[in-house]
Amino acid sequence: MKYAATISGVFFLVLASLSVSAAEYTQDEIIVKFKAPEGMAHAMAAGGGIRPVTIAVDDARQAIDEMLGRDDVEYIEPNYVIEAEIIPNDWPYDPAIWSGVDFPGAWDLIEADGSGIPVTIAVIDSGVDAAHPDLAGILTTGRDFVNNDAIPEDDAGHGTRVCGIIAALGNNGFGVAGAAWNVDIEIMPLKFMKVNDGKTTGNLADAVNAIYHAVDNGADMINASWGFYSYSHSLADAIRYAESRGVMFVCSAGNKGQDNDVNDHYPSNYPFENVIAVAAMNSVGEIASFSNYGLETVDIAAPGVGIRTTDTGGGYTSWASGTSFAAPFVTAVAAMVKSLSPAISPAGMRNVLLNSATIEDGSGFEYIASGGSINAYQALLAEAESDASSKAAASGPDMDGQAVASGEGGGGGGCLIESGRNPGSALALATLFSLMVLSRVSLLRHQG
Numbered sequence: 001m002k003y004a005a006t007i008s009g010v011f012f013l014v015l016a017s018l019s020v021s022a023a024e025y026t027q028d029e030i031i032v033k034f035k036a037p038e039g040m041a042h043a044m045a046a047g048g049g050i051r052p053v054t055i056a057v058d059d060a061r062q063a064i065d066e067m068l069g070r071d072d073v074e075y076i077e078p079n080y081v082i083e084a085e086i087i088p089n090d091w092p093y094d095p096a097i098w099s100g101v102d103f104p105g106a107w108d109l110i111e112a113d114g115s116g117i118p119v120t121i122a123v124i125d126s127g128v129d130a131a132h133p134d135l136a137g138i139l140t141t142g143r144d145f146v147n148n149d150a151i152p153e154d155d156a157g158h159g160t161r162v163c164g165i166i167a168a169l170g171n172n173g174f175g176v177a178g179a180a181w182n183v184d185i186e187i188m189p190l191k192f193m194k195v196n197d198g199k200t201t202g203n204l205a206d207a208v209n210a211i212y213h214a215v216d217n218g219a220d221m222i223n224a225s226w227g228f229y230s231y232s233h234s235l236a237d238a239i240r241y242a243e244s245r246g247v248m249f250v251c252s253a254g255n256k257g258q259d260n261d262v263n264d265h266y267p268s269n270y271p272f273e274n275v276i277a278v279a280a281m282n283s284v285g286e287i288a289s290f291s292n293y294g295l296e297t298v299d300i301a302a303p304g305v306g307i308r309t310t311d312t313g314g315g316y317t318s319w320a321s322g323t324s325f326a327a328p329f330v331t332a333v334a335a336m337v338k339s340l341s342p343a344i345s346p347a348g349m350r351n352v353l354l355n356s357a358t359i360e361d362g363s364g365f366e367y368i369a370s371g372g373s374i375n376a377y378q379a380l381l382a383e384a385e386s387d388a389s390s391k392a393a394a395s396g397p398d399m400d401g402q403a404v405a406s407g408e409g410g411g412g413g414g415c416l417i418e419s420g421r422n423p424g425s426a427l428a429l430a431t432l433f434s435l436m437v438l439s440r441v442s443l444l445r446h447q448g
Contacts, residue, residue: 164310280304287364
């Protein structure tokens with residue numbers, strides 16, 4: 001396994017991580033996961049296991065050194081500082097129509113078929129402007145892990161922008177429309193970041209607690225538009241817990257313009273089936289110059305330069321740029337697919353979104369796993385075709401007496417497309433060709 005490590009390896013990672021500058025982790029707290037008592041391991045596993053705890057200390061480095069040799073400790077790590085992955089709002093790029101992602105086509109399909117089942121999206125971020133008129137009626141009960149209360153009010157604007165990209169009310173005559181505006185969406189705002197010295201930051205412990213809260217309170221998927229550059233065992237545990245409960249985890253790839261295959265970035269580099277790492281693209285069809293990339297570790301691109309969306313104070317911004325604002329476009333498409341195919345698994349969702357991408361030539365797309373950008377319309381077609389093929393296989397031979405091959409169906413997200421099945425067969429064949437080309441590439445992330 002890519003991240004398998006002995007206990008001594010874990011200790012090495014902890015010690016190495018402490019060589020970073022003091023600003024990158026909290027000086028008076030550490031995160032510790034204690035081992036389960038003997039005889040309780042099985043029961044703990046059934047209930048999700050023992051979760052890490054945050055411990056107040058006088059000096060993080062000294063406390064870790066003192067606890068390294070304890071037999072009851074599974075791992076110990078600093079409480080890292082996490083930053084929202086945003087580009088300054090004066091990024092010099094005009095907004096444009098993102099025709100390649102084809103949201104209008106997807107909206108037409110949803111309008112024809114109905115919005116499907118409700119989908120709950122946990123936006124783990126800086127909170128939300130709960131009074132914003134373009135977010136009215138789509139917010140459900142959230143949590144503020146910074147102030148430890150139930151009012152996740154946004155003092156940074158970052159979370160409000162993310163929420164608006166996903167699901168701002170559409171067709172209401174003012175403001176903006178979110179990418180999934182005509183899907184029955186509930187957004188669960190979970191605040192773990194706030195403004196600190198002009199930056200939107202939070203700590204690792206609060207992010208981890210927010211993930212467990214999201215999963216335990218019914219989230220279908222999580223949007224995580226933030227990151228940092230140190231491996232965390234507690235964050236890995238939390239995302240694996242989400243995966244075990246069928247919860248998708250869509251995250252930003254980072255804004256250093258680096259190759260994440262070479263230089264780690266988290267949470268986007270975790271190789272779990274429920275993780276989708278998103279790069280930012282500009283309006284002329286290129287990977288943005290600031291966006292991280294990686295053939296094995298970054299999955300797909302989405303609009304991320306000059307985005308117009310909701311902002312605090314009931315207002316709007318036209319200059320939201322960064323992988324932070326690319327991730328919610330992918331979350332929105334995942335919500336569309338989930339609403340129409342509620343049984344789809346995290347692995348199935350990955351297959352659908354990556355294999356239905358709009359393939360782009362050059363301009364940086366050759367350095368991401370899917371080779372292209374999110375395509376909402378094709379994603380819905382791919383999952384519908386997969387679901388139809390699965391049902392046909394379950395029912396036996398087709399009208400010509402020929403057995404119909406089965407895909408993984410709505411639950412698994414496998415895409416089986418046959419010629420001659422419907423008037424869109426030419427499109428189906430083209431999509432099948434794309435799947436054949438991408439089948440190896442899209443699995444690179446999870447090998448080794």
